[in-house]
Amino acid sequence: MIALAGEYSMFRVADRLLLTGHSHQAWPDVAVEGQLEAFEVAARDVDEKWAHALAKADEVRAGFRRFLGGDTAEIALGANTHELVVRFLSALDLSARPTLITTDGEFHTLRRQLARLAEAGVEVVRVPAEPVDTLAERLAAEVDDRTAAVLVSSVLFGNSRIVPGLATVADACDHRGAELLVDAYHALGVVPFSLDGIERAWVVGGGYKYLQLGEGNCFLRLPEHASALRPVITGWYAEFDTLDAAADPSRVAYGAGATRFAGSTYDPTSHYRAARVFRFHEEHGLTAEFLREVSTHQKDVLARRFDEHDLPADVVTRDRVTPLDGFGGFLALRSPIAGSLRARLTERGVLTDSRGEYLRFGPAPYLADRQLSDAVDALAEIVSNLH
Structure with a gap:
């Protein structure tokens, strides 16, 4: 992966957990x-x-x-x-x-x-x-x-x-x-x-x-x-x-x-x-194929971290039957309280979104793996505190 965060300084992508990439990615400074x-x-x-x-x-x-x-x-x-x-x-x-x-x-x-x-x-x-x-x-x-x-x-x-x-x-x-x-x-x-x-x-x-x-x-x-x-x-x-x-x-x-x-x-x-x-995009080699490679890697980071927490499936789960390459650009987590989880994540500075029963984590090529893991860890803590 390439380091892109510095090209998006106006959106402060290195300082914020912006996981709304499927809805509205940050603009590059240019x-x-x-x-x-x-x-x-x-x-x-x-x-x-x-x-x-x-x-x-x-x-x-x-x-x-x-x-x-x-x-x-x-x-x-x-x-x-x-x-x-x-x-x-x-x-x-x-x-x-x-x-x-x-x-x-x-x-x-x-x-x-x-x-x-x-x-x-x-x-x-x-x-x-x-x-x-x-x-x-x-x-x-x-x-x-x-x-x-x-x-x-x-x-x-x-x-x-x-x-x-x-x-x-x-x-x-x-x-x-x-x-x-x-x-x-x-x-x-x-x-x-x-x-x-x-x-x-x-x-x-x-x-x-x-x-x-x-x-x-x-x-x-x-x-x-x-x-x-x-x-x-x-x-x-x-x-x-x-x-x-x-x-x-x-x-x-x-x-x-x-x-x-x-x-x-x-x-x-x-x-x-x-x-x-x-x-x-052309200056930085951000082709469709390269962006797919980045997206696939980031979804894998999110999914693996989510699975490591082994959260209760009746609260939040994901589709593990469909291979990750069968999905687009975000990790969709199914939850009966998706909206509530999104609101609690926002309070913790993790910006995601939800649609119906889906809580959506949308990575972007300027985010580091550590930021992705931190976002999932925040979700795990929220879910743990529900019980």
């Missing part, structure tokens, strides 16, 4: 260079700043492509995945294909929006996420000629399980003419992402979590056939390339490529910050 550059360019160029800002956006797209295995597909950017998913959904013909298929283990962006669409009359089929090993097959079995799209994560945000076999879902979607949207947010930066077998999939994700980009940096990867779709939810940037052309009042125009899924005026500061952080 991120502030991007923040300042955005201001300097705006002050210097005023309204002419946009050419510079759009070039930064292209740097961000290139950064995301590296974590998508060097994929060359068009990429639309957004402040969050919700706005991108909504534009995607608005491009579907739900009158002809009224069914959306998803799982009951999706992040709140999909969970909430699809639940509200179901209330409004859209047919939403929720497939149980467990058992994860058969999830892809069970999703594929639900796809029929009424299916508009399948929406599923590559790594489940609640328990960190990697979803295997997504190519099976892609094949079913291709056969029936449905779309596949894969949420890769909890993969990028801890699990190398491959498009093998899912080349026609849409992929959504962002850099707020493992990539250390901060807020405002999300993307939608467009498959080649995306140019045939016309999102109903559309901002004026989606016709940016055609503003000088004579407008046809009878039909809304769209630009080429990813432009058709663009929104409207945005704050480009996040892209300056992200571009600088992506450059930091």
Whole structure:
């Protein structure tokens, strides 16, 4: 492992037990260079700043492509995945294909929006996420000629399980003419992402979590056939390339490529910050493969330390059936009092988080093994004091 803590001095990562790495990793110090550059360019160029800002956006797209295995597909950017998913959904013909298929283990962006669409009359089929090993097959079995799209994560945000076999879902979607949207947010930066077998999939994700980009940096990867779709939810940037052309009042125009899924005026500061952080990744060799190596080592440290304490399983336990390489970037501990344990850890200066019955320990590449062990030791002491 390499010593990185010194590159994150502003977040004081060496002095704090920041185990929320799966939710919000610290930013490297160089991120502030991007923040300042955005201001300097705006002050210097005023309204002419946009050419510079759009070039930064292209740097961000290139950064995301590296974590998508060097994929060359068009990429639309957004402040969050919700706005991108909504534009995607608005491009579907739900009158002809009224069914959306998803799982009951999706992040709140999909969970909430699809639940509200179901209330409004859209047919939403929720497939149980467990058992994860058969999830892809069970999703594929639900796809029929009424299916508009399948929406599923590559790594489940609640328990960190990697979803295997997504190519099976892609094949079913291709056969029936449905779309596949894969949420890769909890993969990028801890699990190398491959498009093998899912080349026609849409992929959504962002850099707020493992990539250390901060807020405002999300993307939608467009498959080649995306140019045939016309999102109903559309901002004026989606016709940016055609503003000088004579407008046809009878039909809304769209630009080429990813432009058709663009929104409207945005704050480009996040892209300056992200571009600088992506450059930091390259400067320090923080490739997808290396970050997976670090993540695997750190999860192993956490798991071994947890097992050494032999805590009562009715209070807190972990999945010991699934190999550690079957998980994403955090150690999920199951507990009926997960929220209470998280609160008590916070009081001791150990920052984790919880979702339902899962207490989540999220390491990051700037943390030392000693810090990981100290965090688990604090949990063990808390549990011991419960009895």
